Amino acid sequence: MHPSEAPVLLYLWDKRTFSLNLFPEPLQLSQAAAMLLVALDGDLLIRCRSDALRCRSALLPAGLELSVDSGSSRVAICYLDVFGEDHALLAPRMATRCGPLHIGLEDEAACITCFDELHRRSAEPPEVYDCLERLINPHQESPPGFVSDPRIARAIELIKTDVSCNQSIEFLAEQVGLSVPRLTQLFRQKIGVPIRRYRQWHRLFVTSVGVARGLNLTDAAMAAGFTDSAHFSHTFRTIIGMSPSAVLAHPRGIRLFAG
Incomplete structure (x- = not known):
C-alpha cells in the first residue's frame, strides 16, 4: 500500500x-x-x-x-x-x-x-x-541506576483505578504515607509532570480506549471523567x-x- x-x-x-x-x-x-x-x-x-x-x-x-x-x-x-x-x-x-x-x-x-x-x-x-x-x-x-518509587506507583494505581473520580491529593498522600507537599514534589520528580497533568493525560488515554472499544466520543469522554466534550477537546488539543x-x-x- x-x-x-x-x-x-x-x-x-x-x-x-x-x-x-x-x-x-x-x-x-x-x-x-x-x-x-x-x-x-x-x-x-x-x-x-x-x-x-x-x-x-x-x-x-x-x-x-x-x-x-x-x-x-x-x-x-x-x-x-x-x-x-x-x-x-x-x-x-x-x-x-x-x-x-x-x-x-x-x-x-x-x-x-x-x-x-x-x-x-x-x-x-x-x-x-x-x-x-x-x-x-x-x-x-x-x-543502570534506574529505580522506581513504590509510593508513586501506588498513587498512579489509585488514579487509574477510578479515573472518573477526582481523588484529592490529600487522599492520595494519605494512602501512600506521604505528606501532600512531599507527594507533590516526588510525583513531579519521578513522573515529570504534576499529578493534575498526569490525571488529564490518563483520561485522554481512557477516552481513546473507549472509542476503540465502540463507544462514541462523547460517551467515552464522560466515562473517563471529562465534564463535557468541550472539556475533552480542550484537554486533547493542549496535551496532544x-x-x-x-x-x-x-x-x-x-x-x-x-x-
Missing part, C-alpha cells in the same frame, strides 16, 4: 501508545509523557525554549512545552512508559543532547525503514508492539497538540486498537 493510502495507526497499550500519522499543521505540545518521535519522510523542525532543531528522530522528556513541524513527513510517535524506564533506556542511544532534548537515534535509518513498512502494511498491533520492544529494550535489561478530529476522524481512516 502506498503511504498516501494507508490509514492513521493509533495503537493503545497500558505501557506505551503508538501513533503514525501525517499532521496538517505544526503540533503545539504541552507534554504529559515522554515520547520518541521518528519522521519517516523528511526532517522535523522542533522549537523548544529558544532553540530550533532539525532532526529525523528525537527523544523528549515529560513536562516540556514545544512545537513540532513535520512539514510533509509522516511521523511515528511513541508515548513512553510513565515511570521513565523507556526514556532511561533510549537516552544513551541518542547521538546528541540539546538541553532537555536528545536527537539522532542510533540505527535511525533502520528504524525509519521498519516504521514505513509497518505503516504500508497497516501492521497488526502485536507486531508493532514487538517492534517497539526491540527498539526500546533490545537486551531486556533495566537501565491537535484537535481530536484530526486523529480520530482522519479522511484516510484510522486503525485504532486498545490492548
Whole structure:
C-alpha cells in the first residue's frame, strides 16, 4: 500500500501508545509523557525554549512545552512508559543532547525503514508492539541506576483505578504515607509532570480506549471523567497538540486498537 493510502495507526497499550500519522499543521505540545518521535519522510523542525532543531528522530522528556513541524513527513510517535524506564533506556542511544532534548537515534535509518513498512502494511498491533520492544529494550535489561518509587506507583494505581473520580491529593498522600507537599514534589520528580497533568493525560488515554472499544466520543469522554466534550477537546488539543478530529476522524481512516 502506498503511504498516501494507508490509514492513521493509533495503537493503545497500558505501557506505551503508538501513533503514525501525517499532521496538517505544526503540533503545539504541552507534554504529559515522554515520547520518541521518528519522521519517516523528511526532517522535523522542533522549537523548544529558544532553540530550533532539525532532526529525523528525537527523544523528549515529560513536562516540556514545544512545537513540532513535520512539514510533509509522516511521523511515528511513541508515548513512553510513565515511570521513565523507556526514556532511561533510549537516552544513551541518542547521538546528541540539546538541553532537555536528545536527537539522532542510533540505527535511525533502520528504524525509519521498519516504521514505513509497518505503516504500508497497516501492521497488526502485536507486531508493532514487538517492534517497539526491540527498539526500546533490545537486551531486556533495566537501565543502570534506574529505580522506581513504590509510593508513586501506588498513587498512579489509585488514579487509574477510578479515573472518573477526582481523588484529592490529600487522599492520595494519605494512602501512600506521604505528606501532600512531599507527594507533590516526588510525583513531579519521578513522573515529570504534576499529578493534575498526569490525571488529564490518563483520561485522554481512557477516552481513546473507549472509542476503540465502540463507544462514541462523547460517551467515552464522560466515562473517563471529562465534564463535557468541550472539556475533552480542550484537554486533547493542549496535551496532544491537535484537535481530536484530526486523529480520530482522519479522511484516510484510522486503525485504532486498545490492548
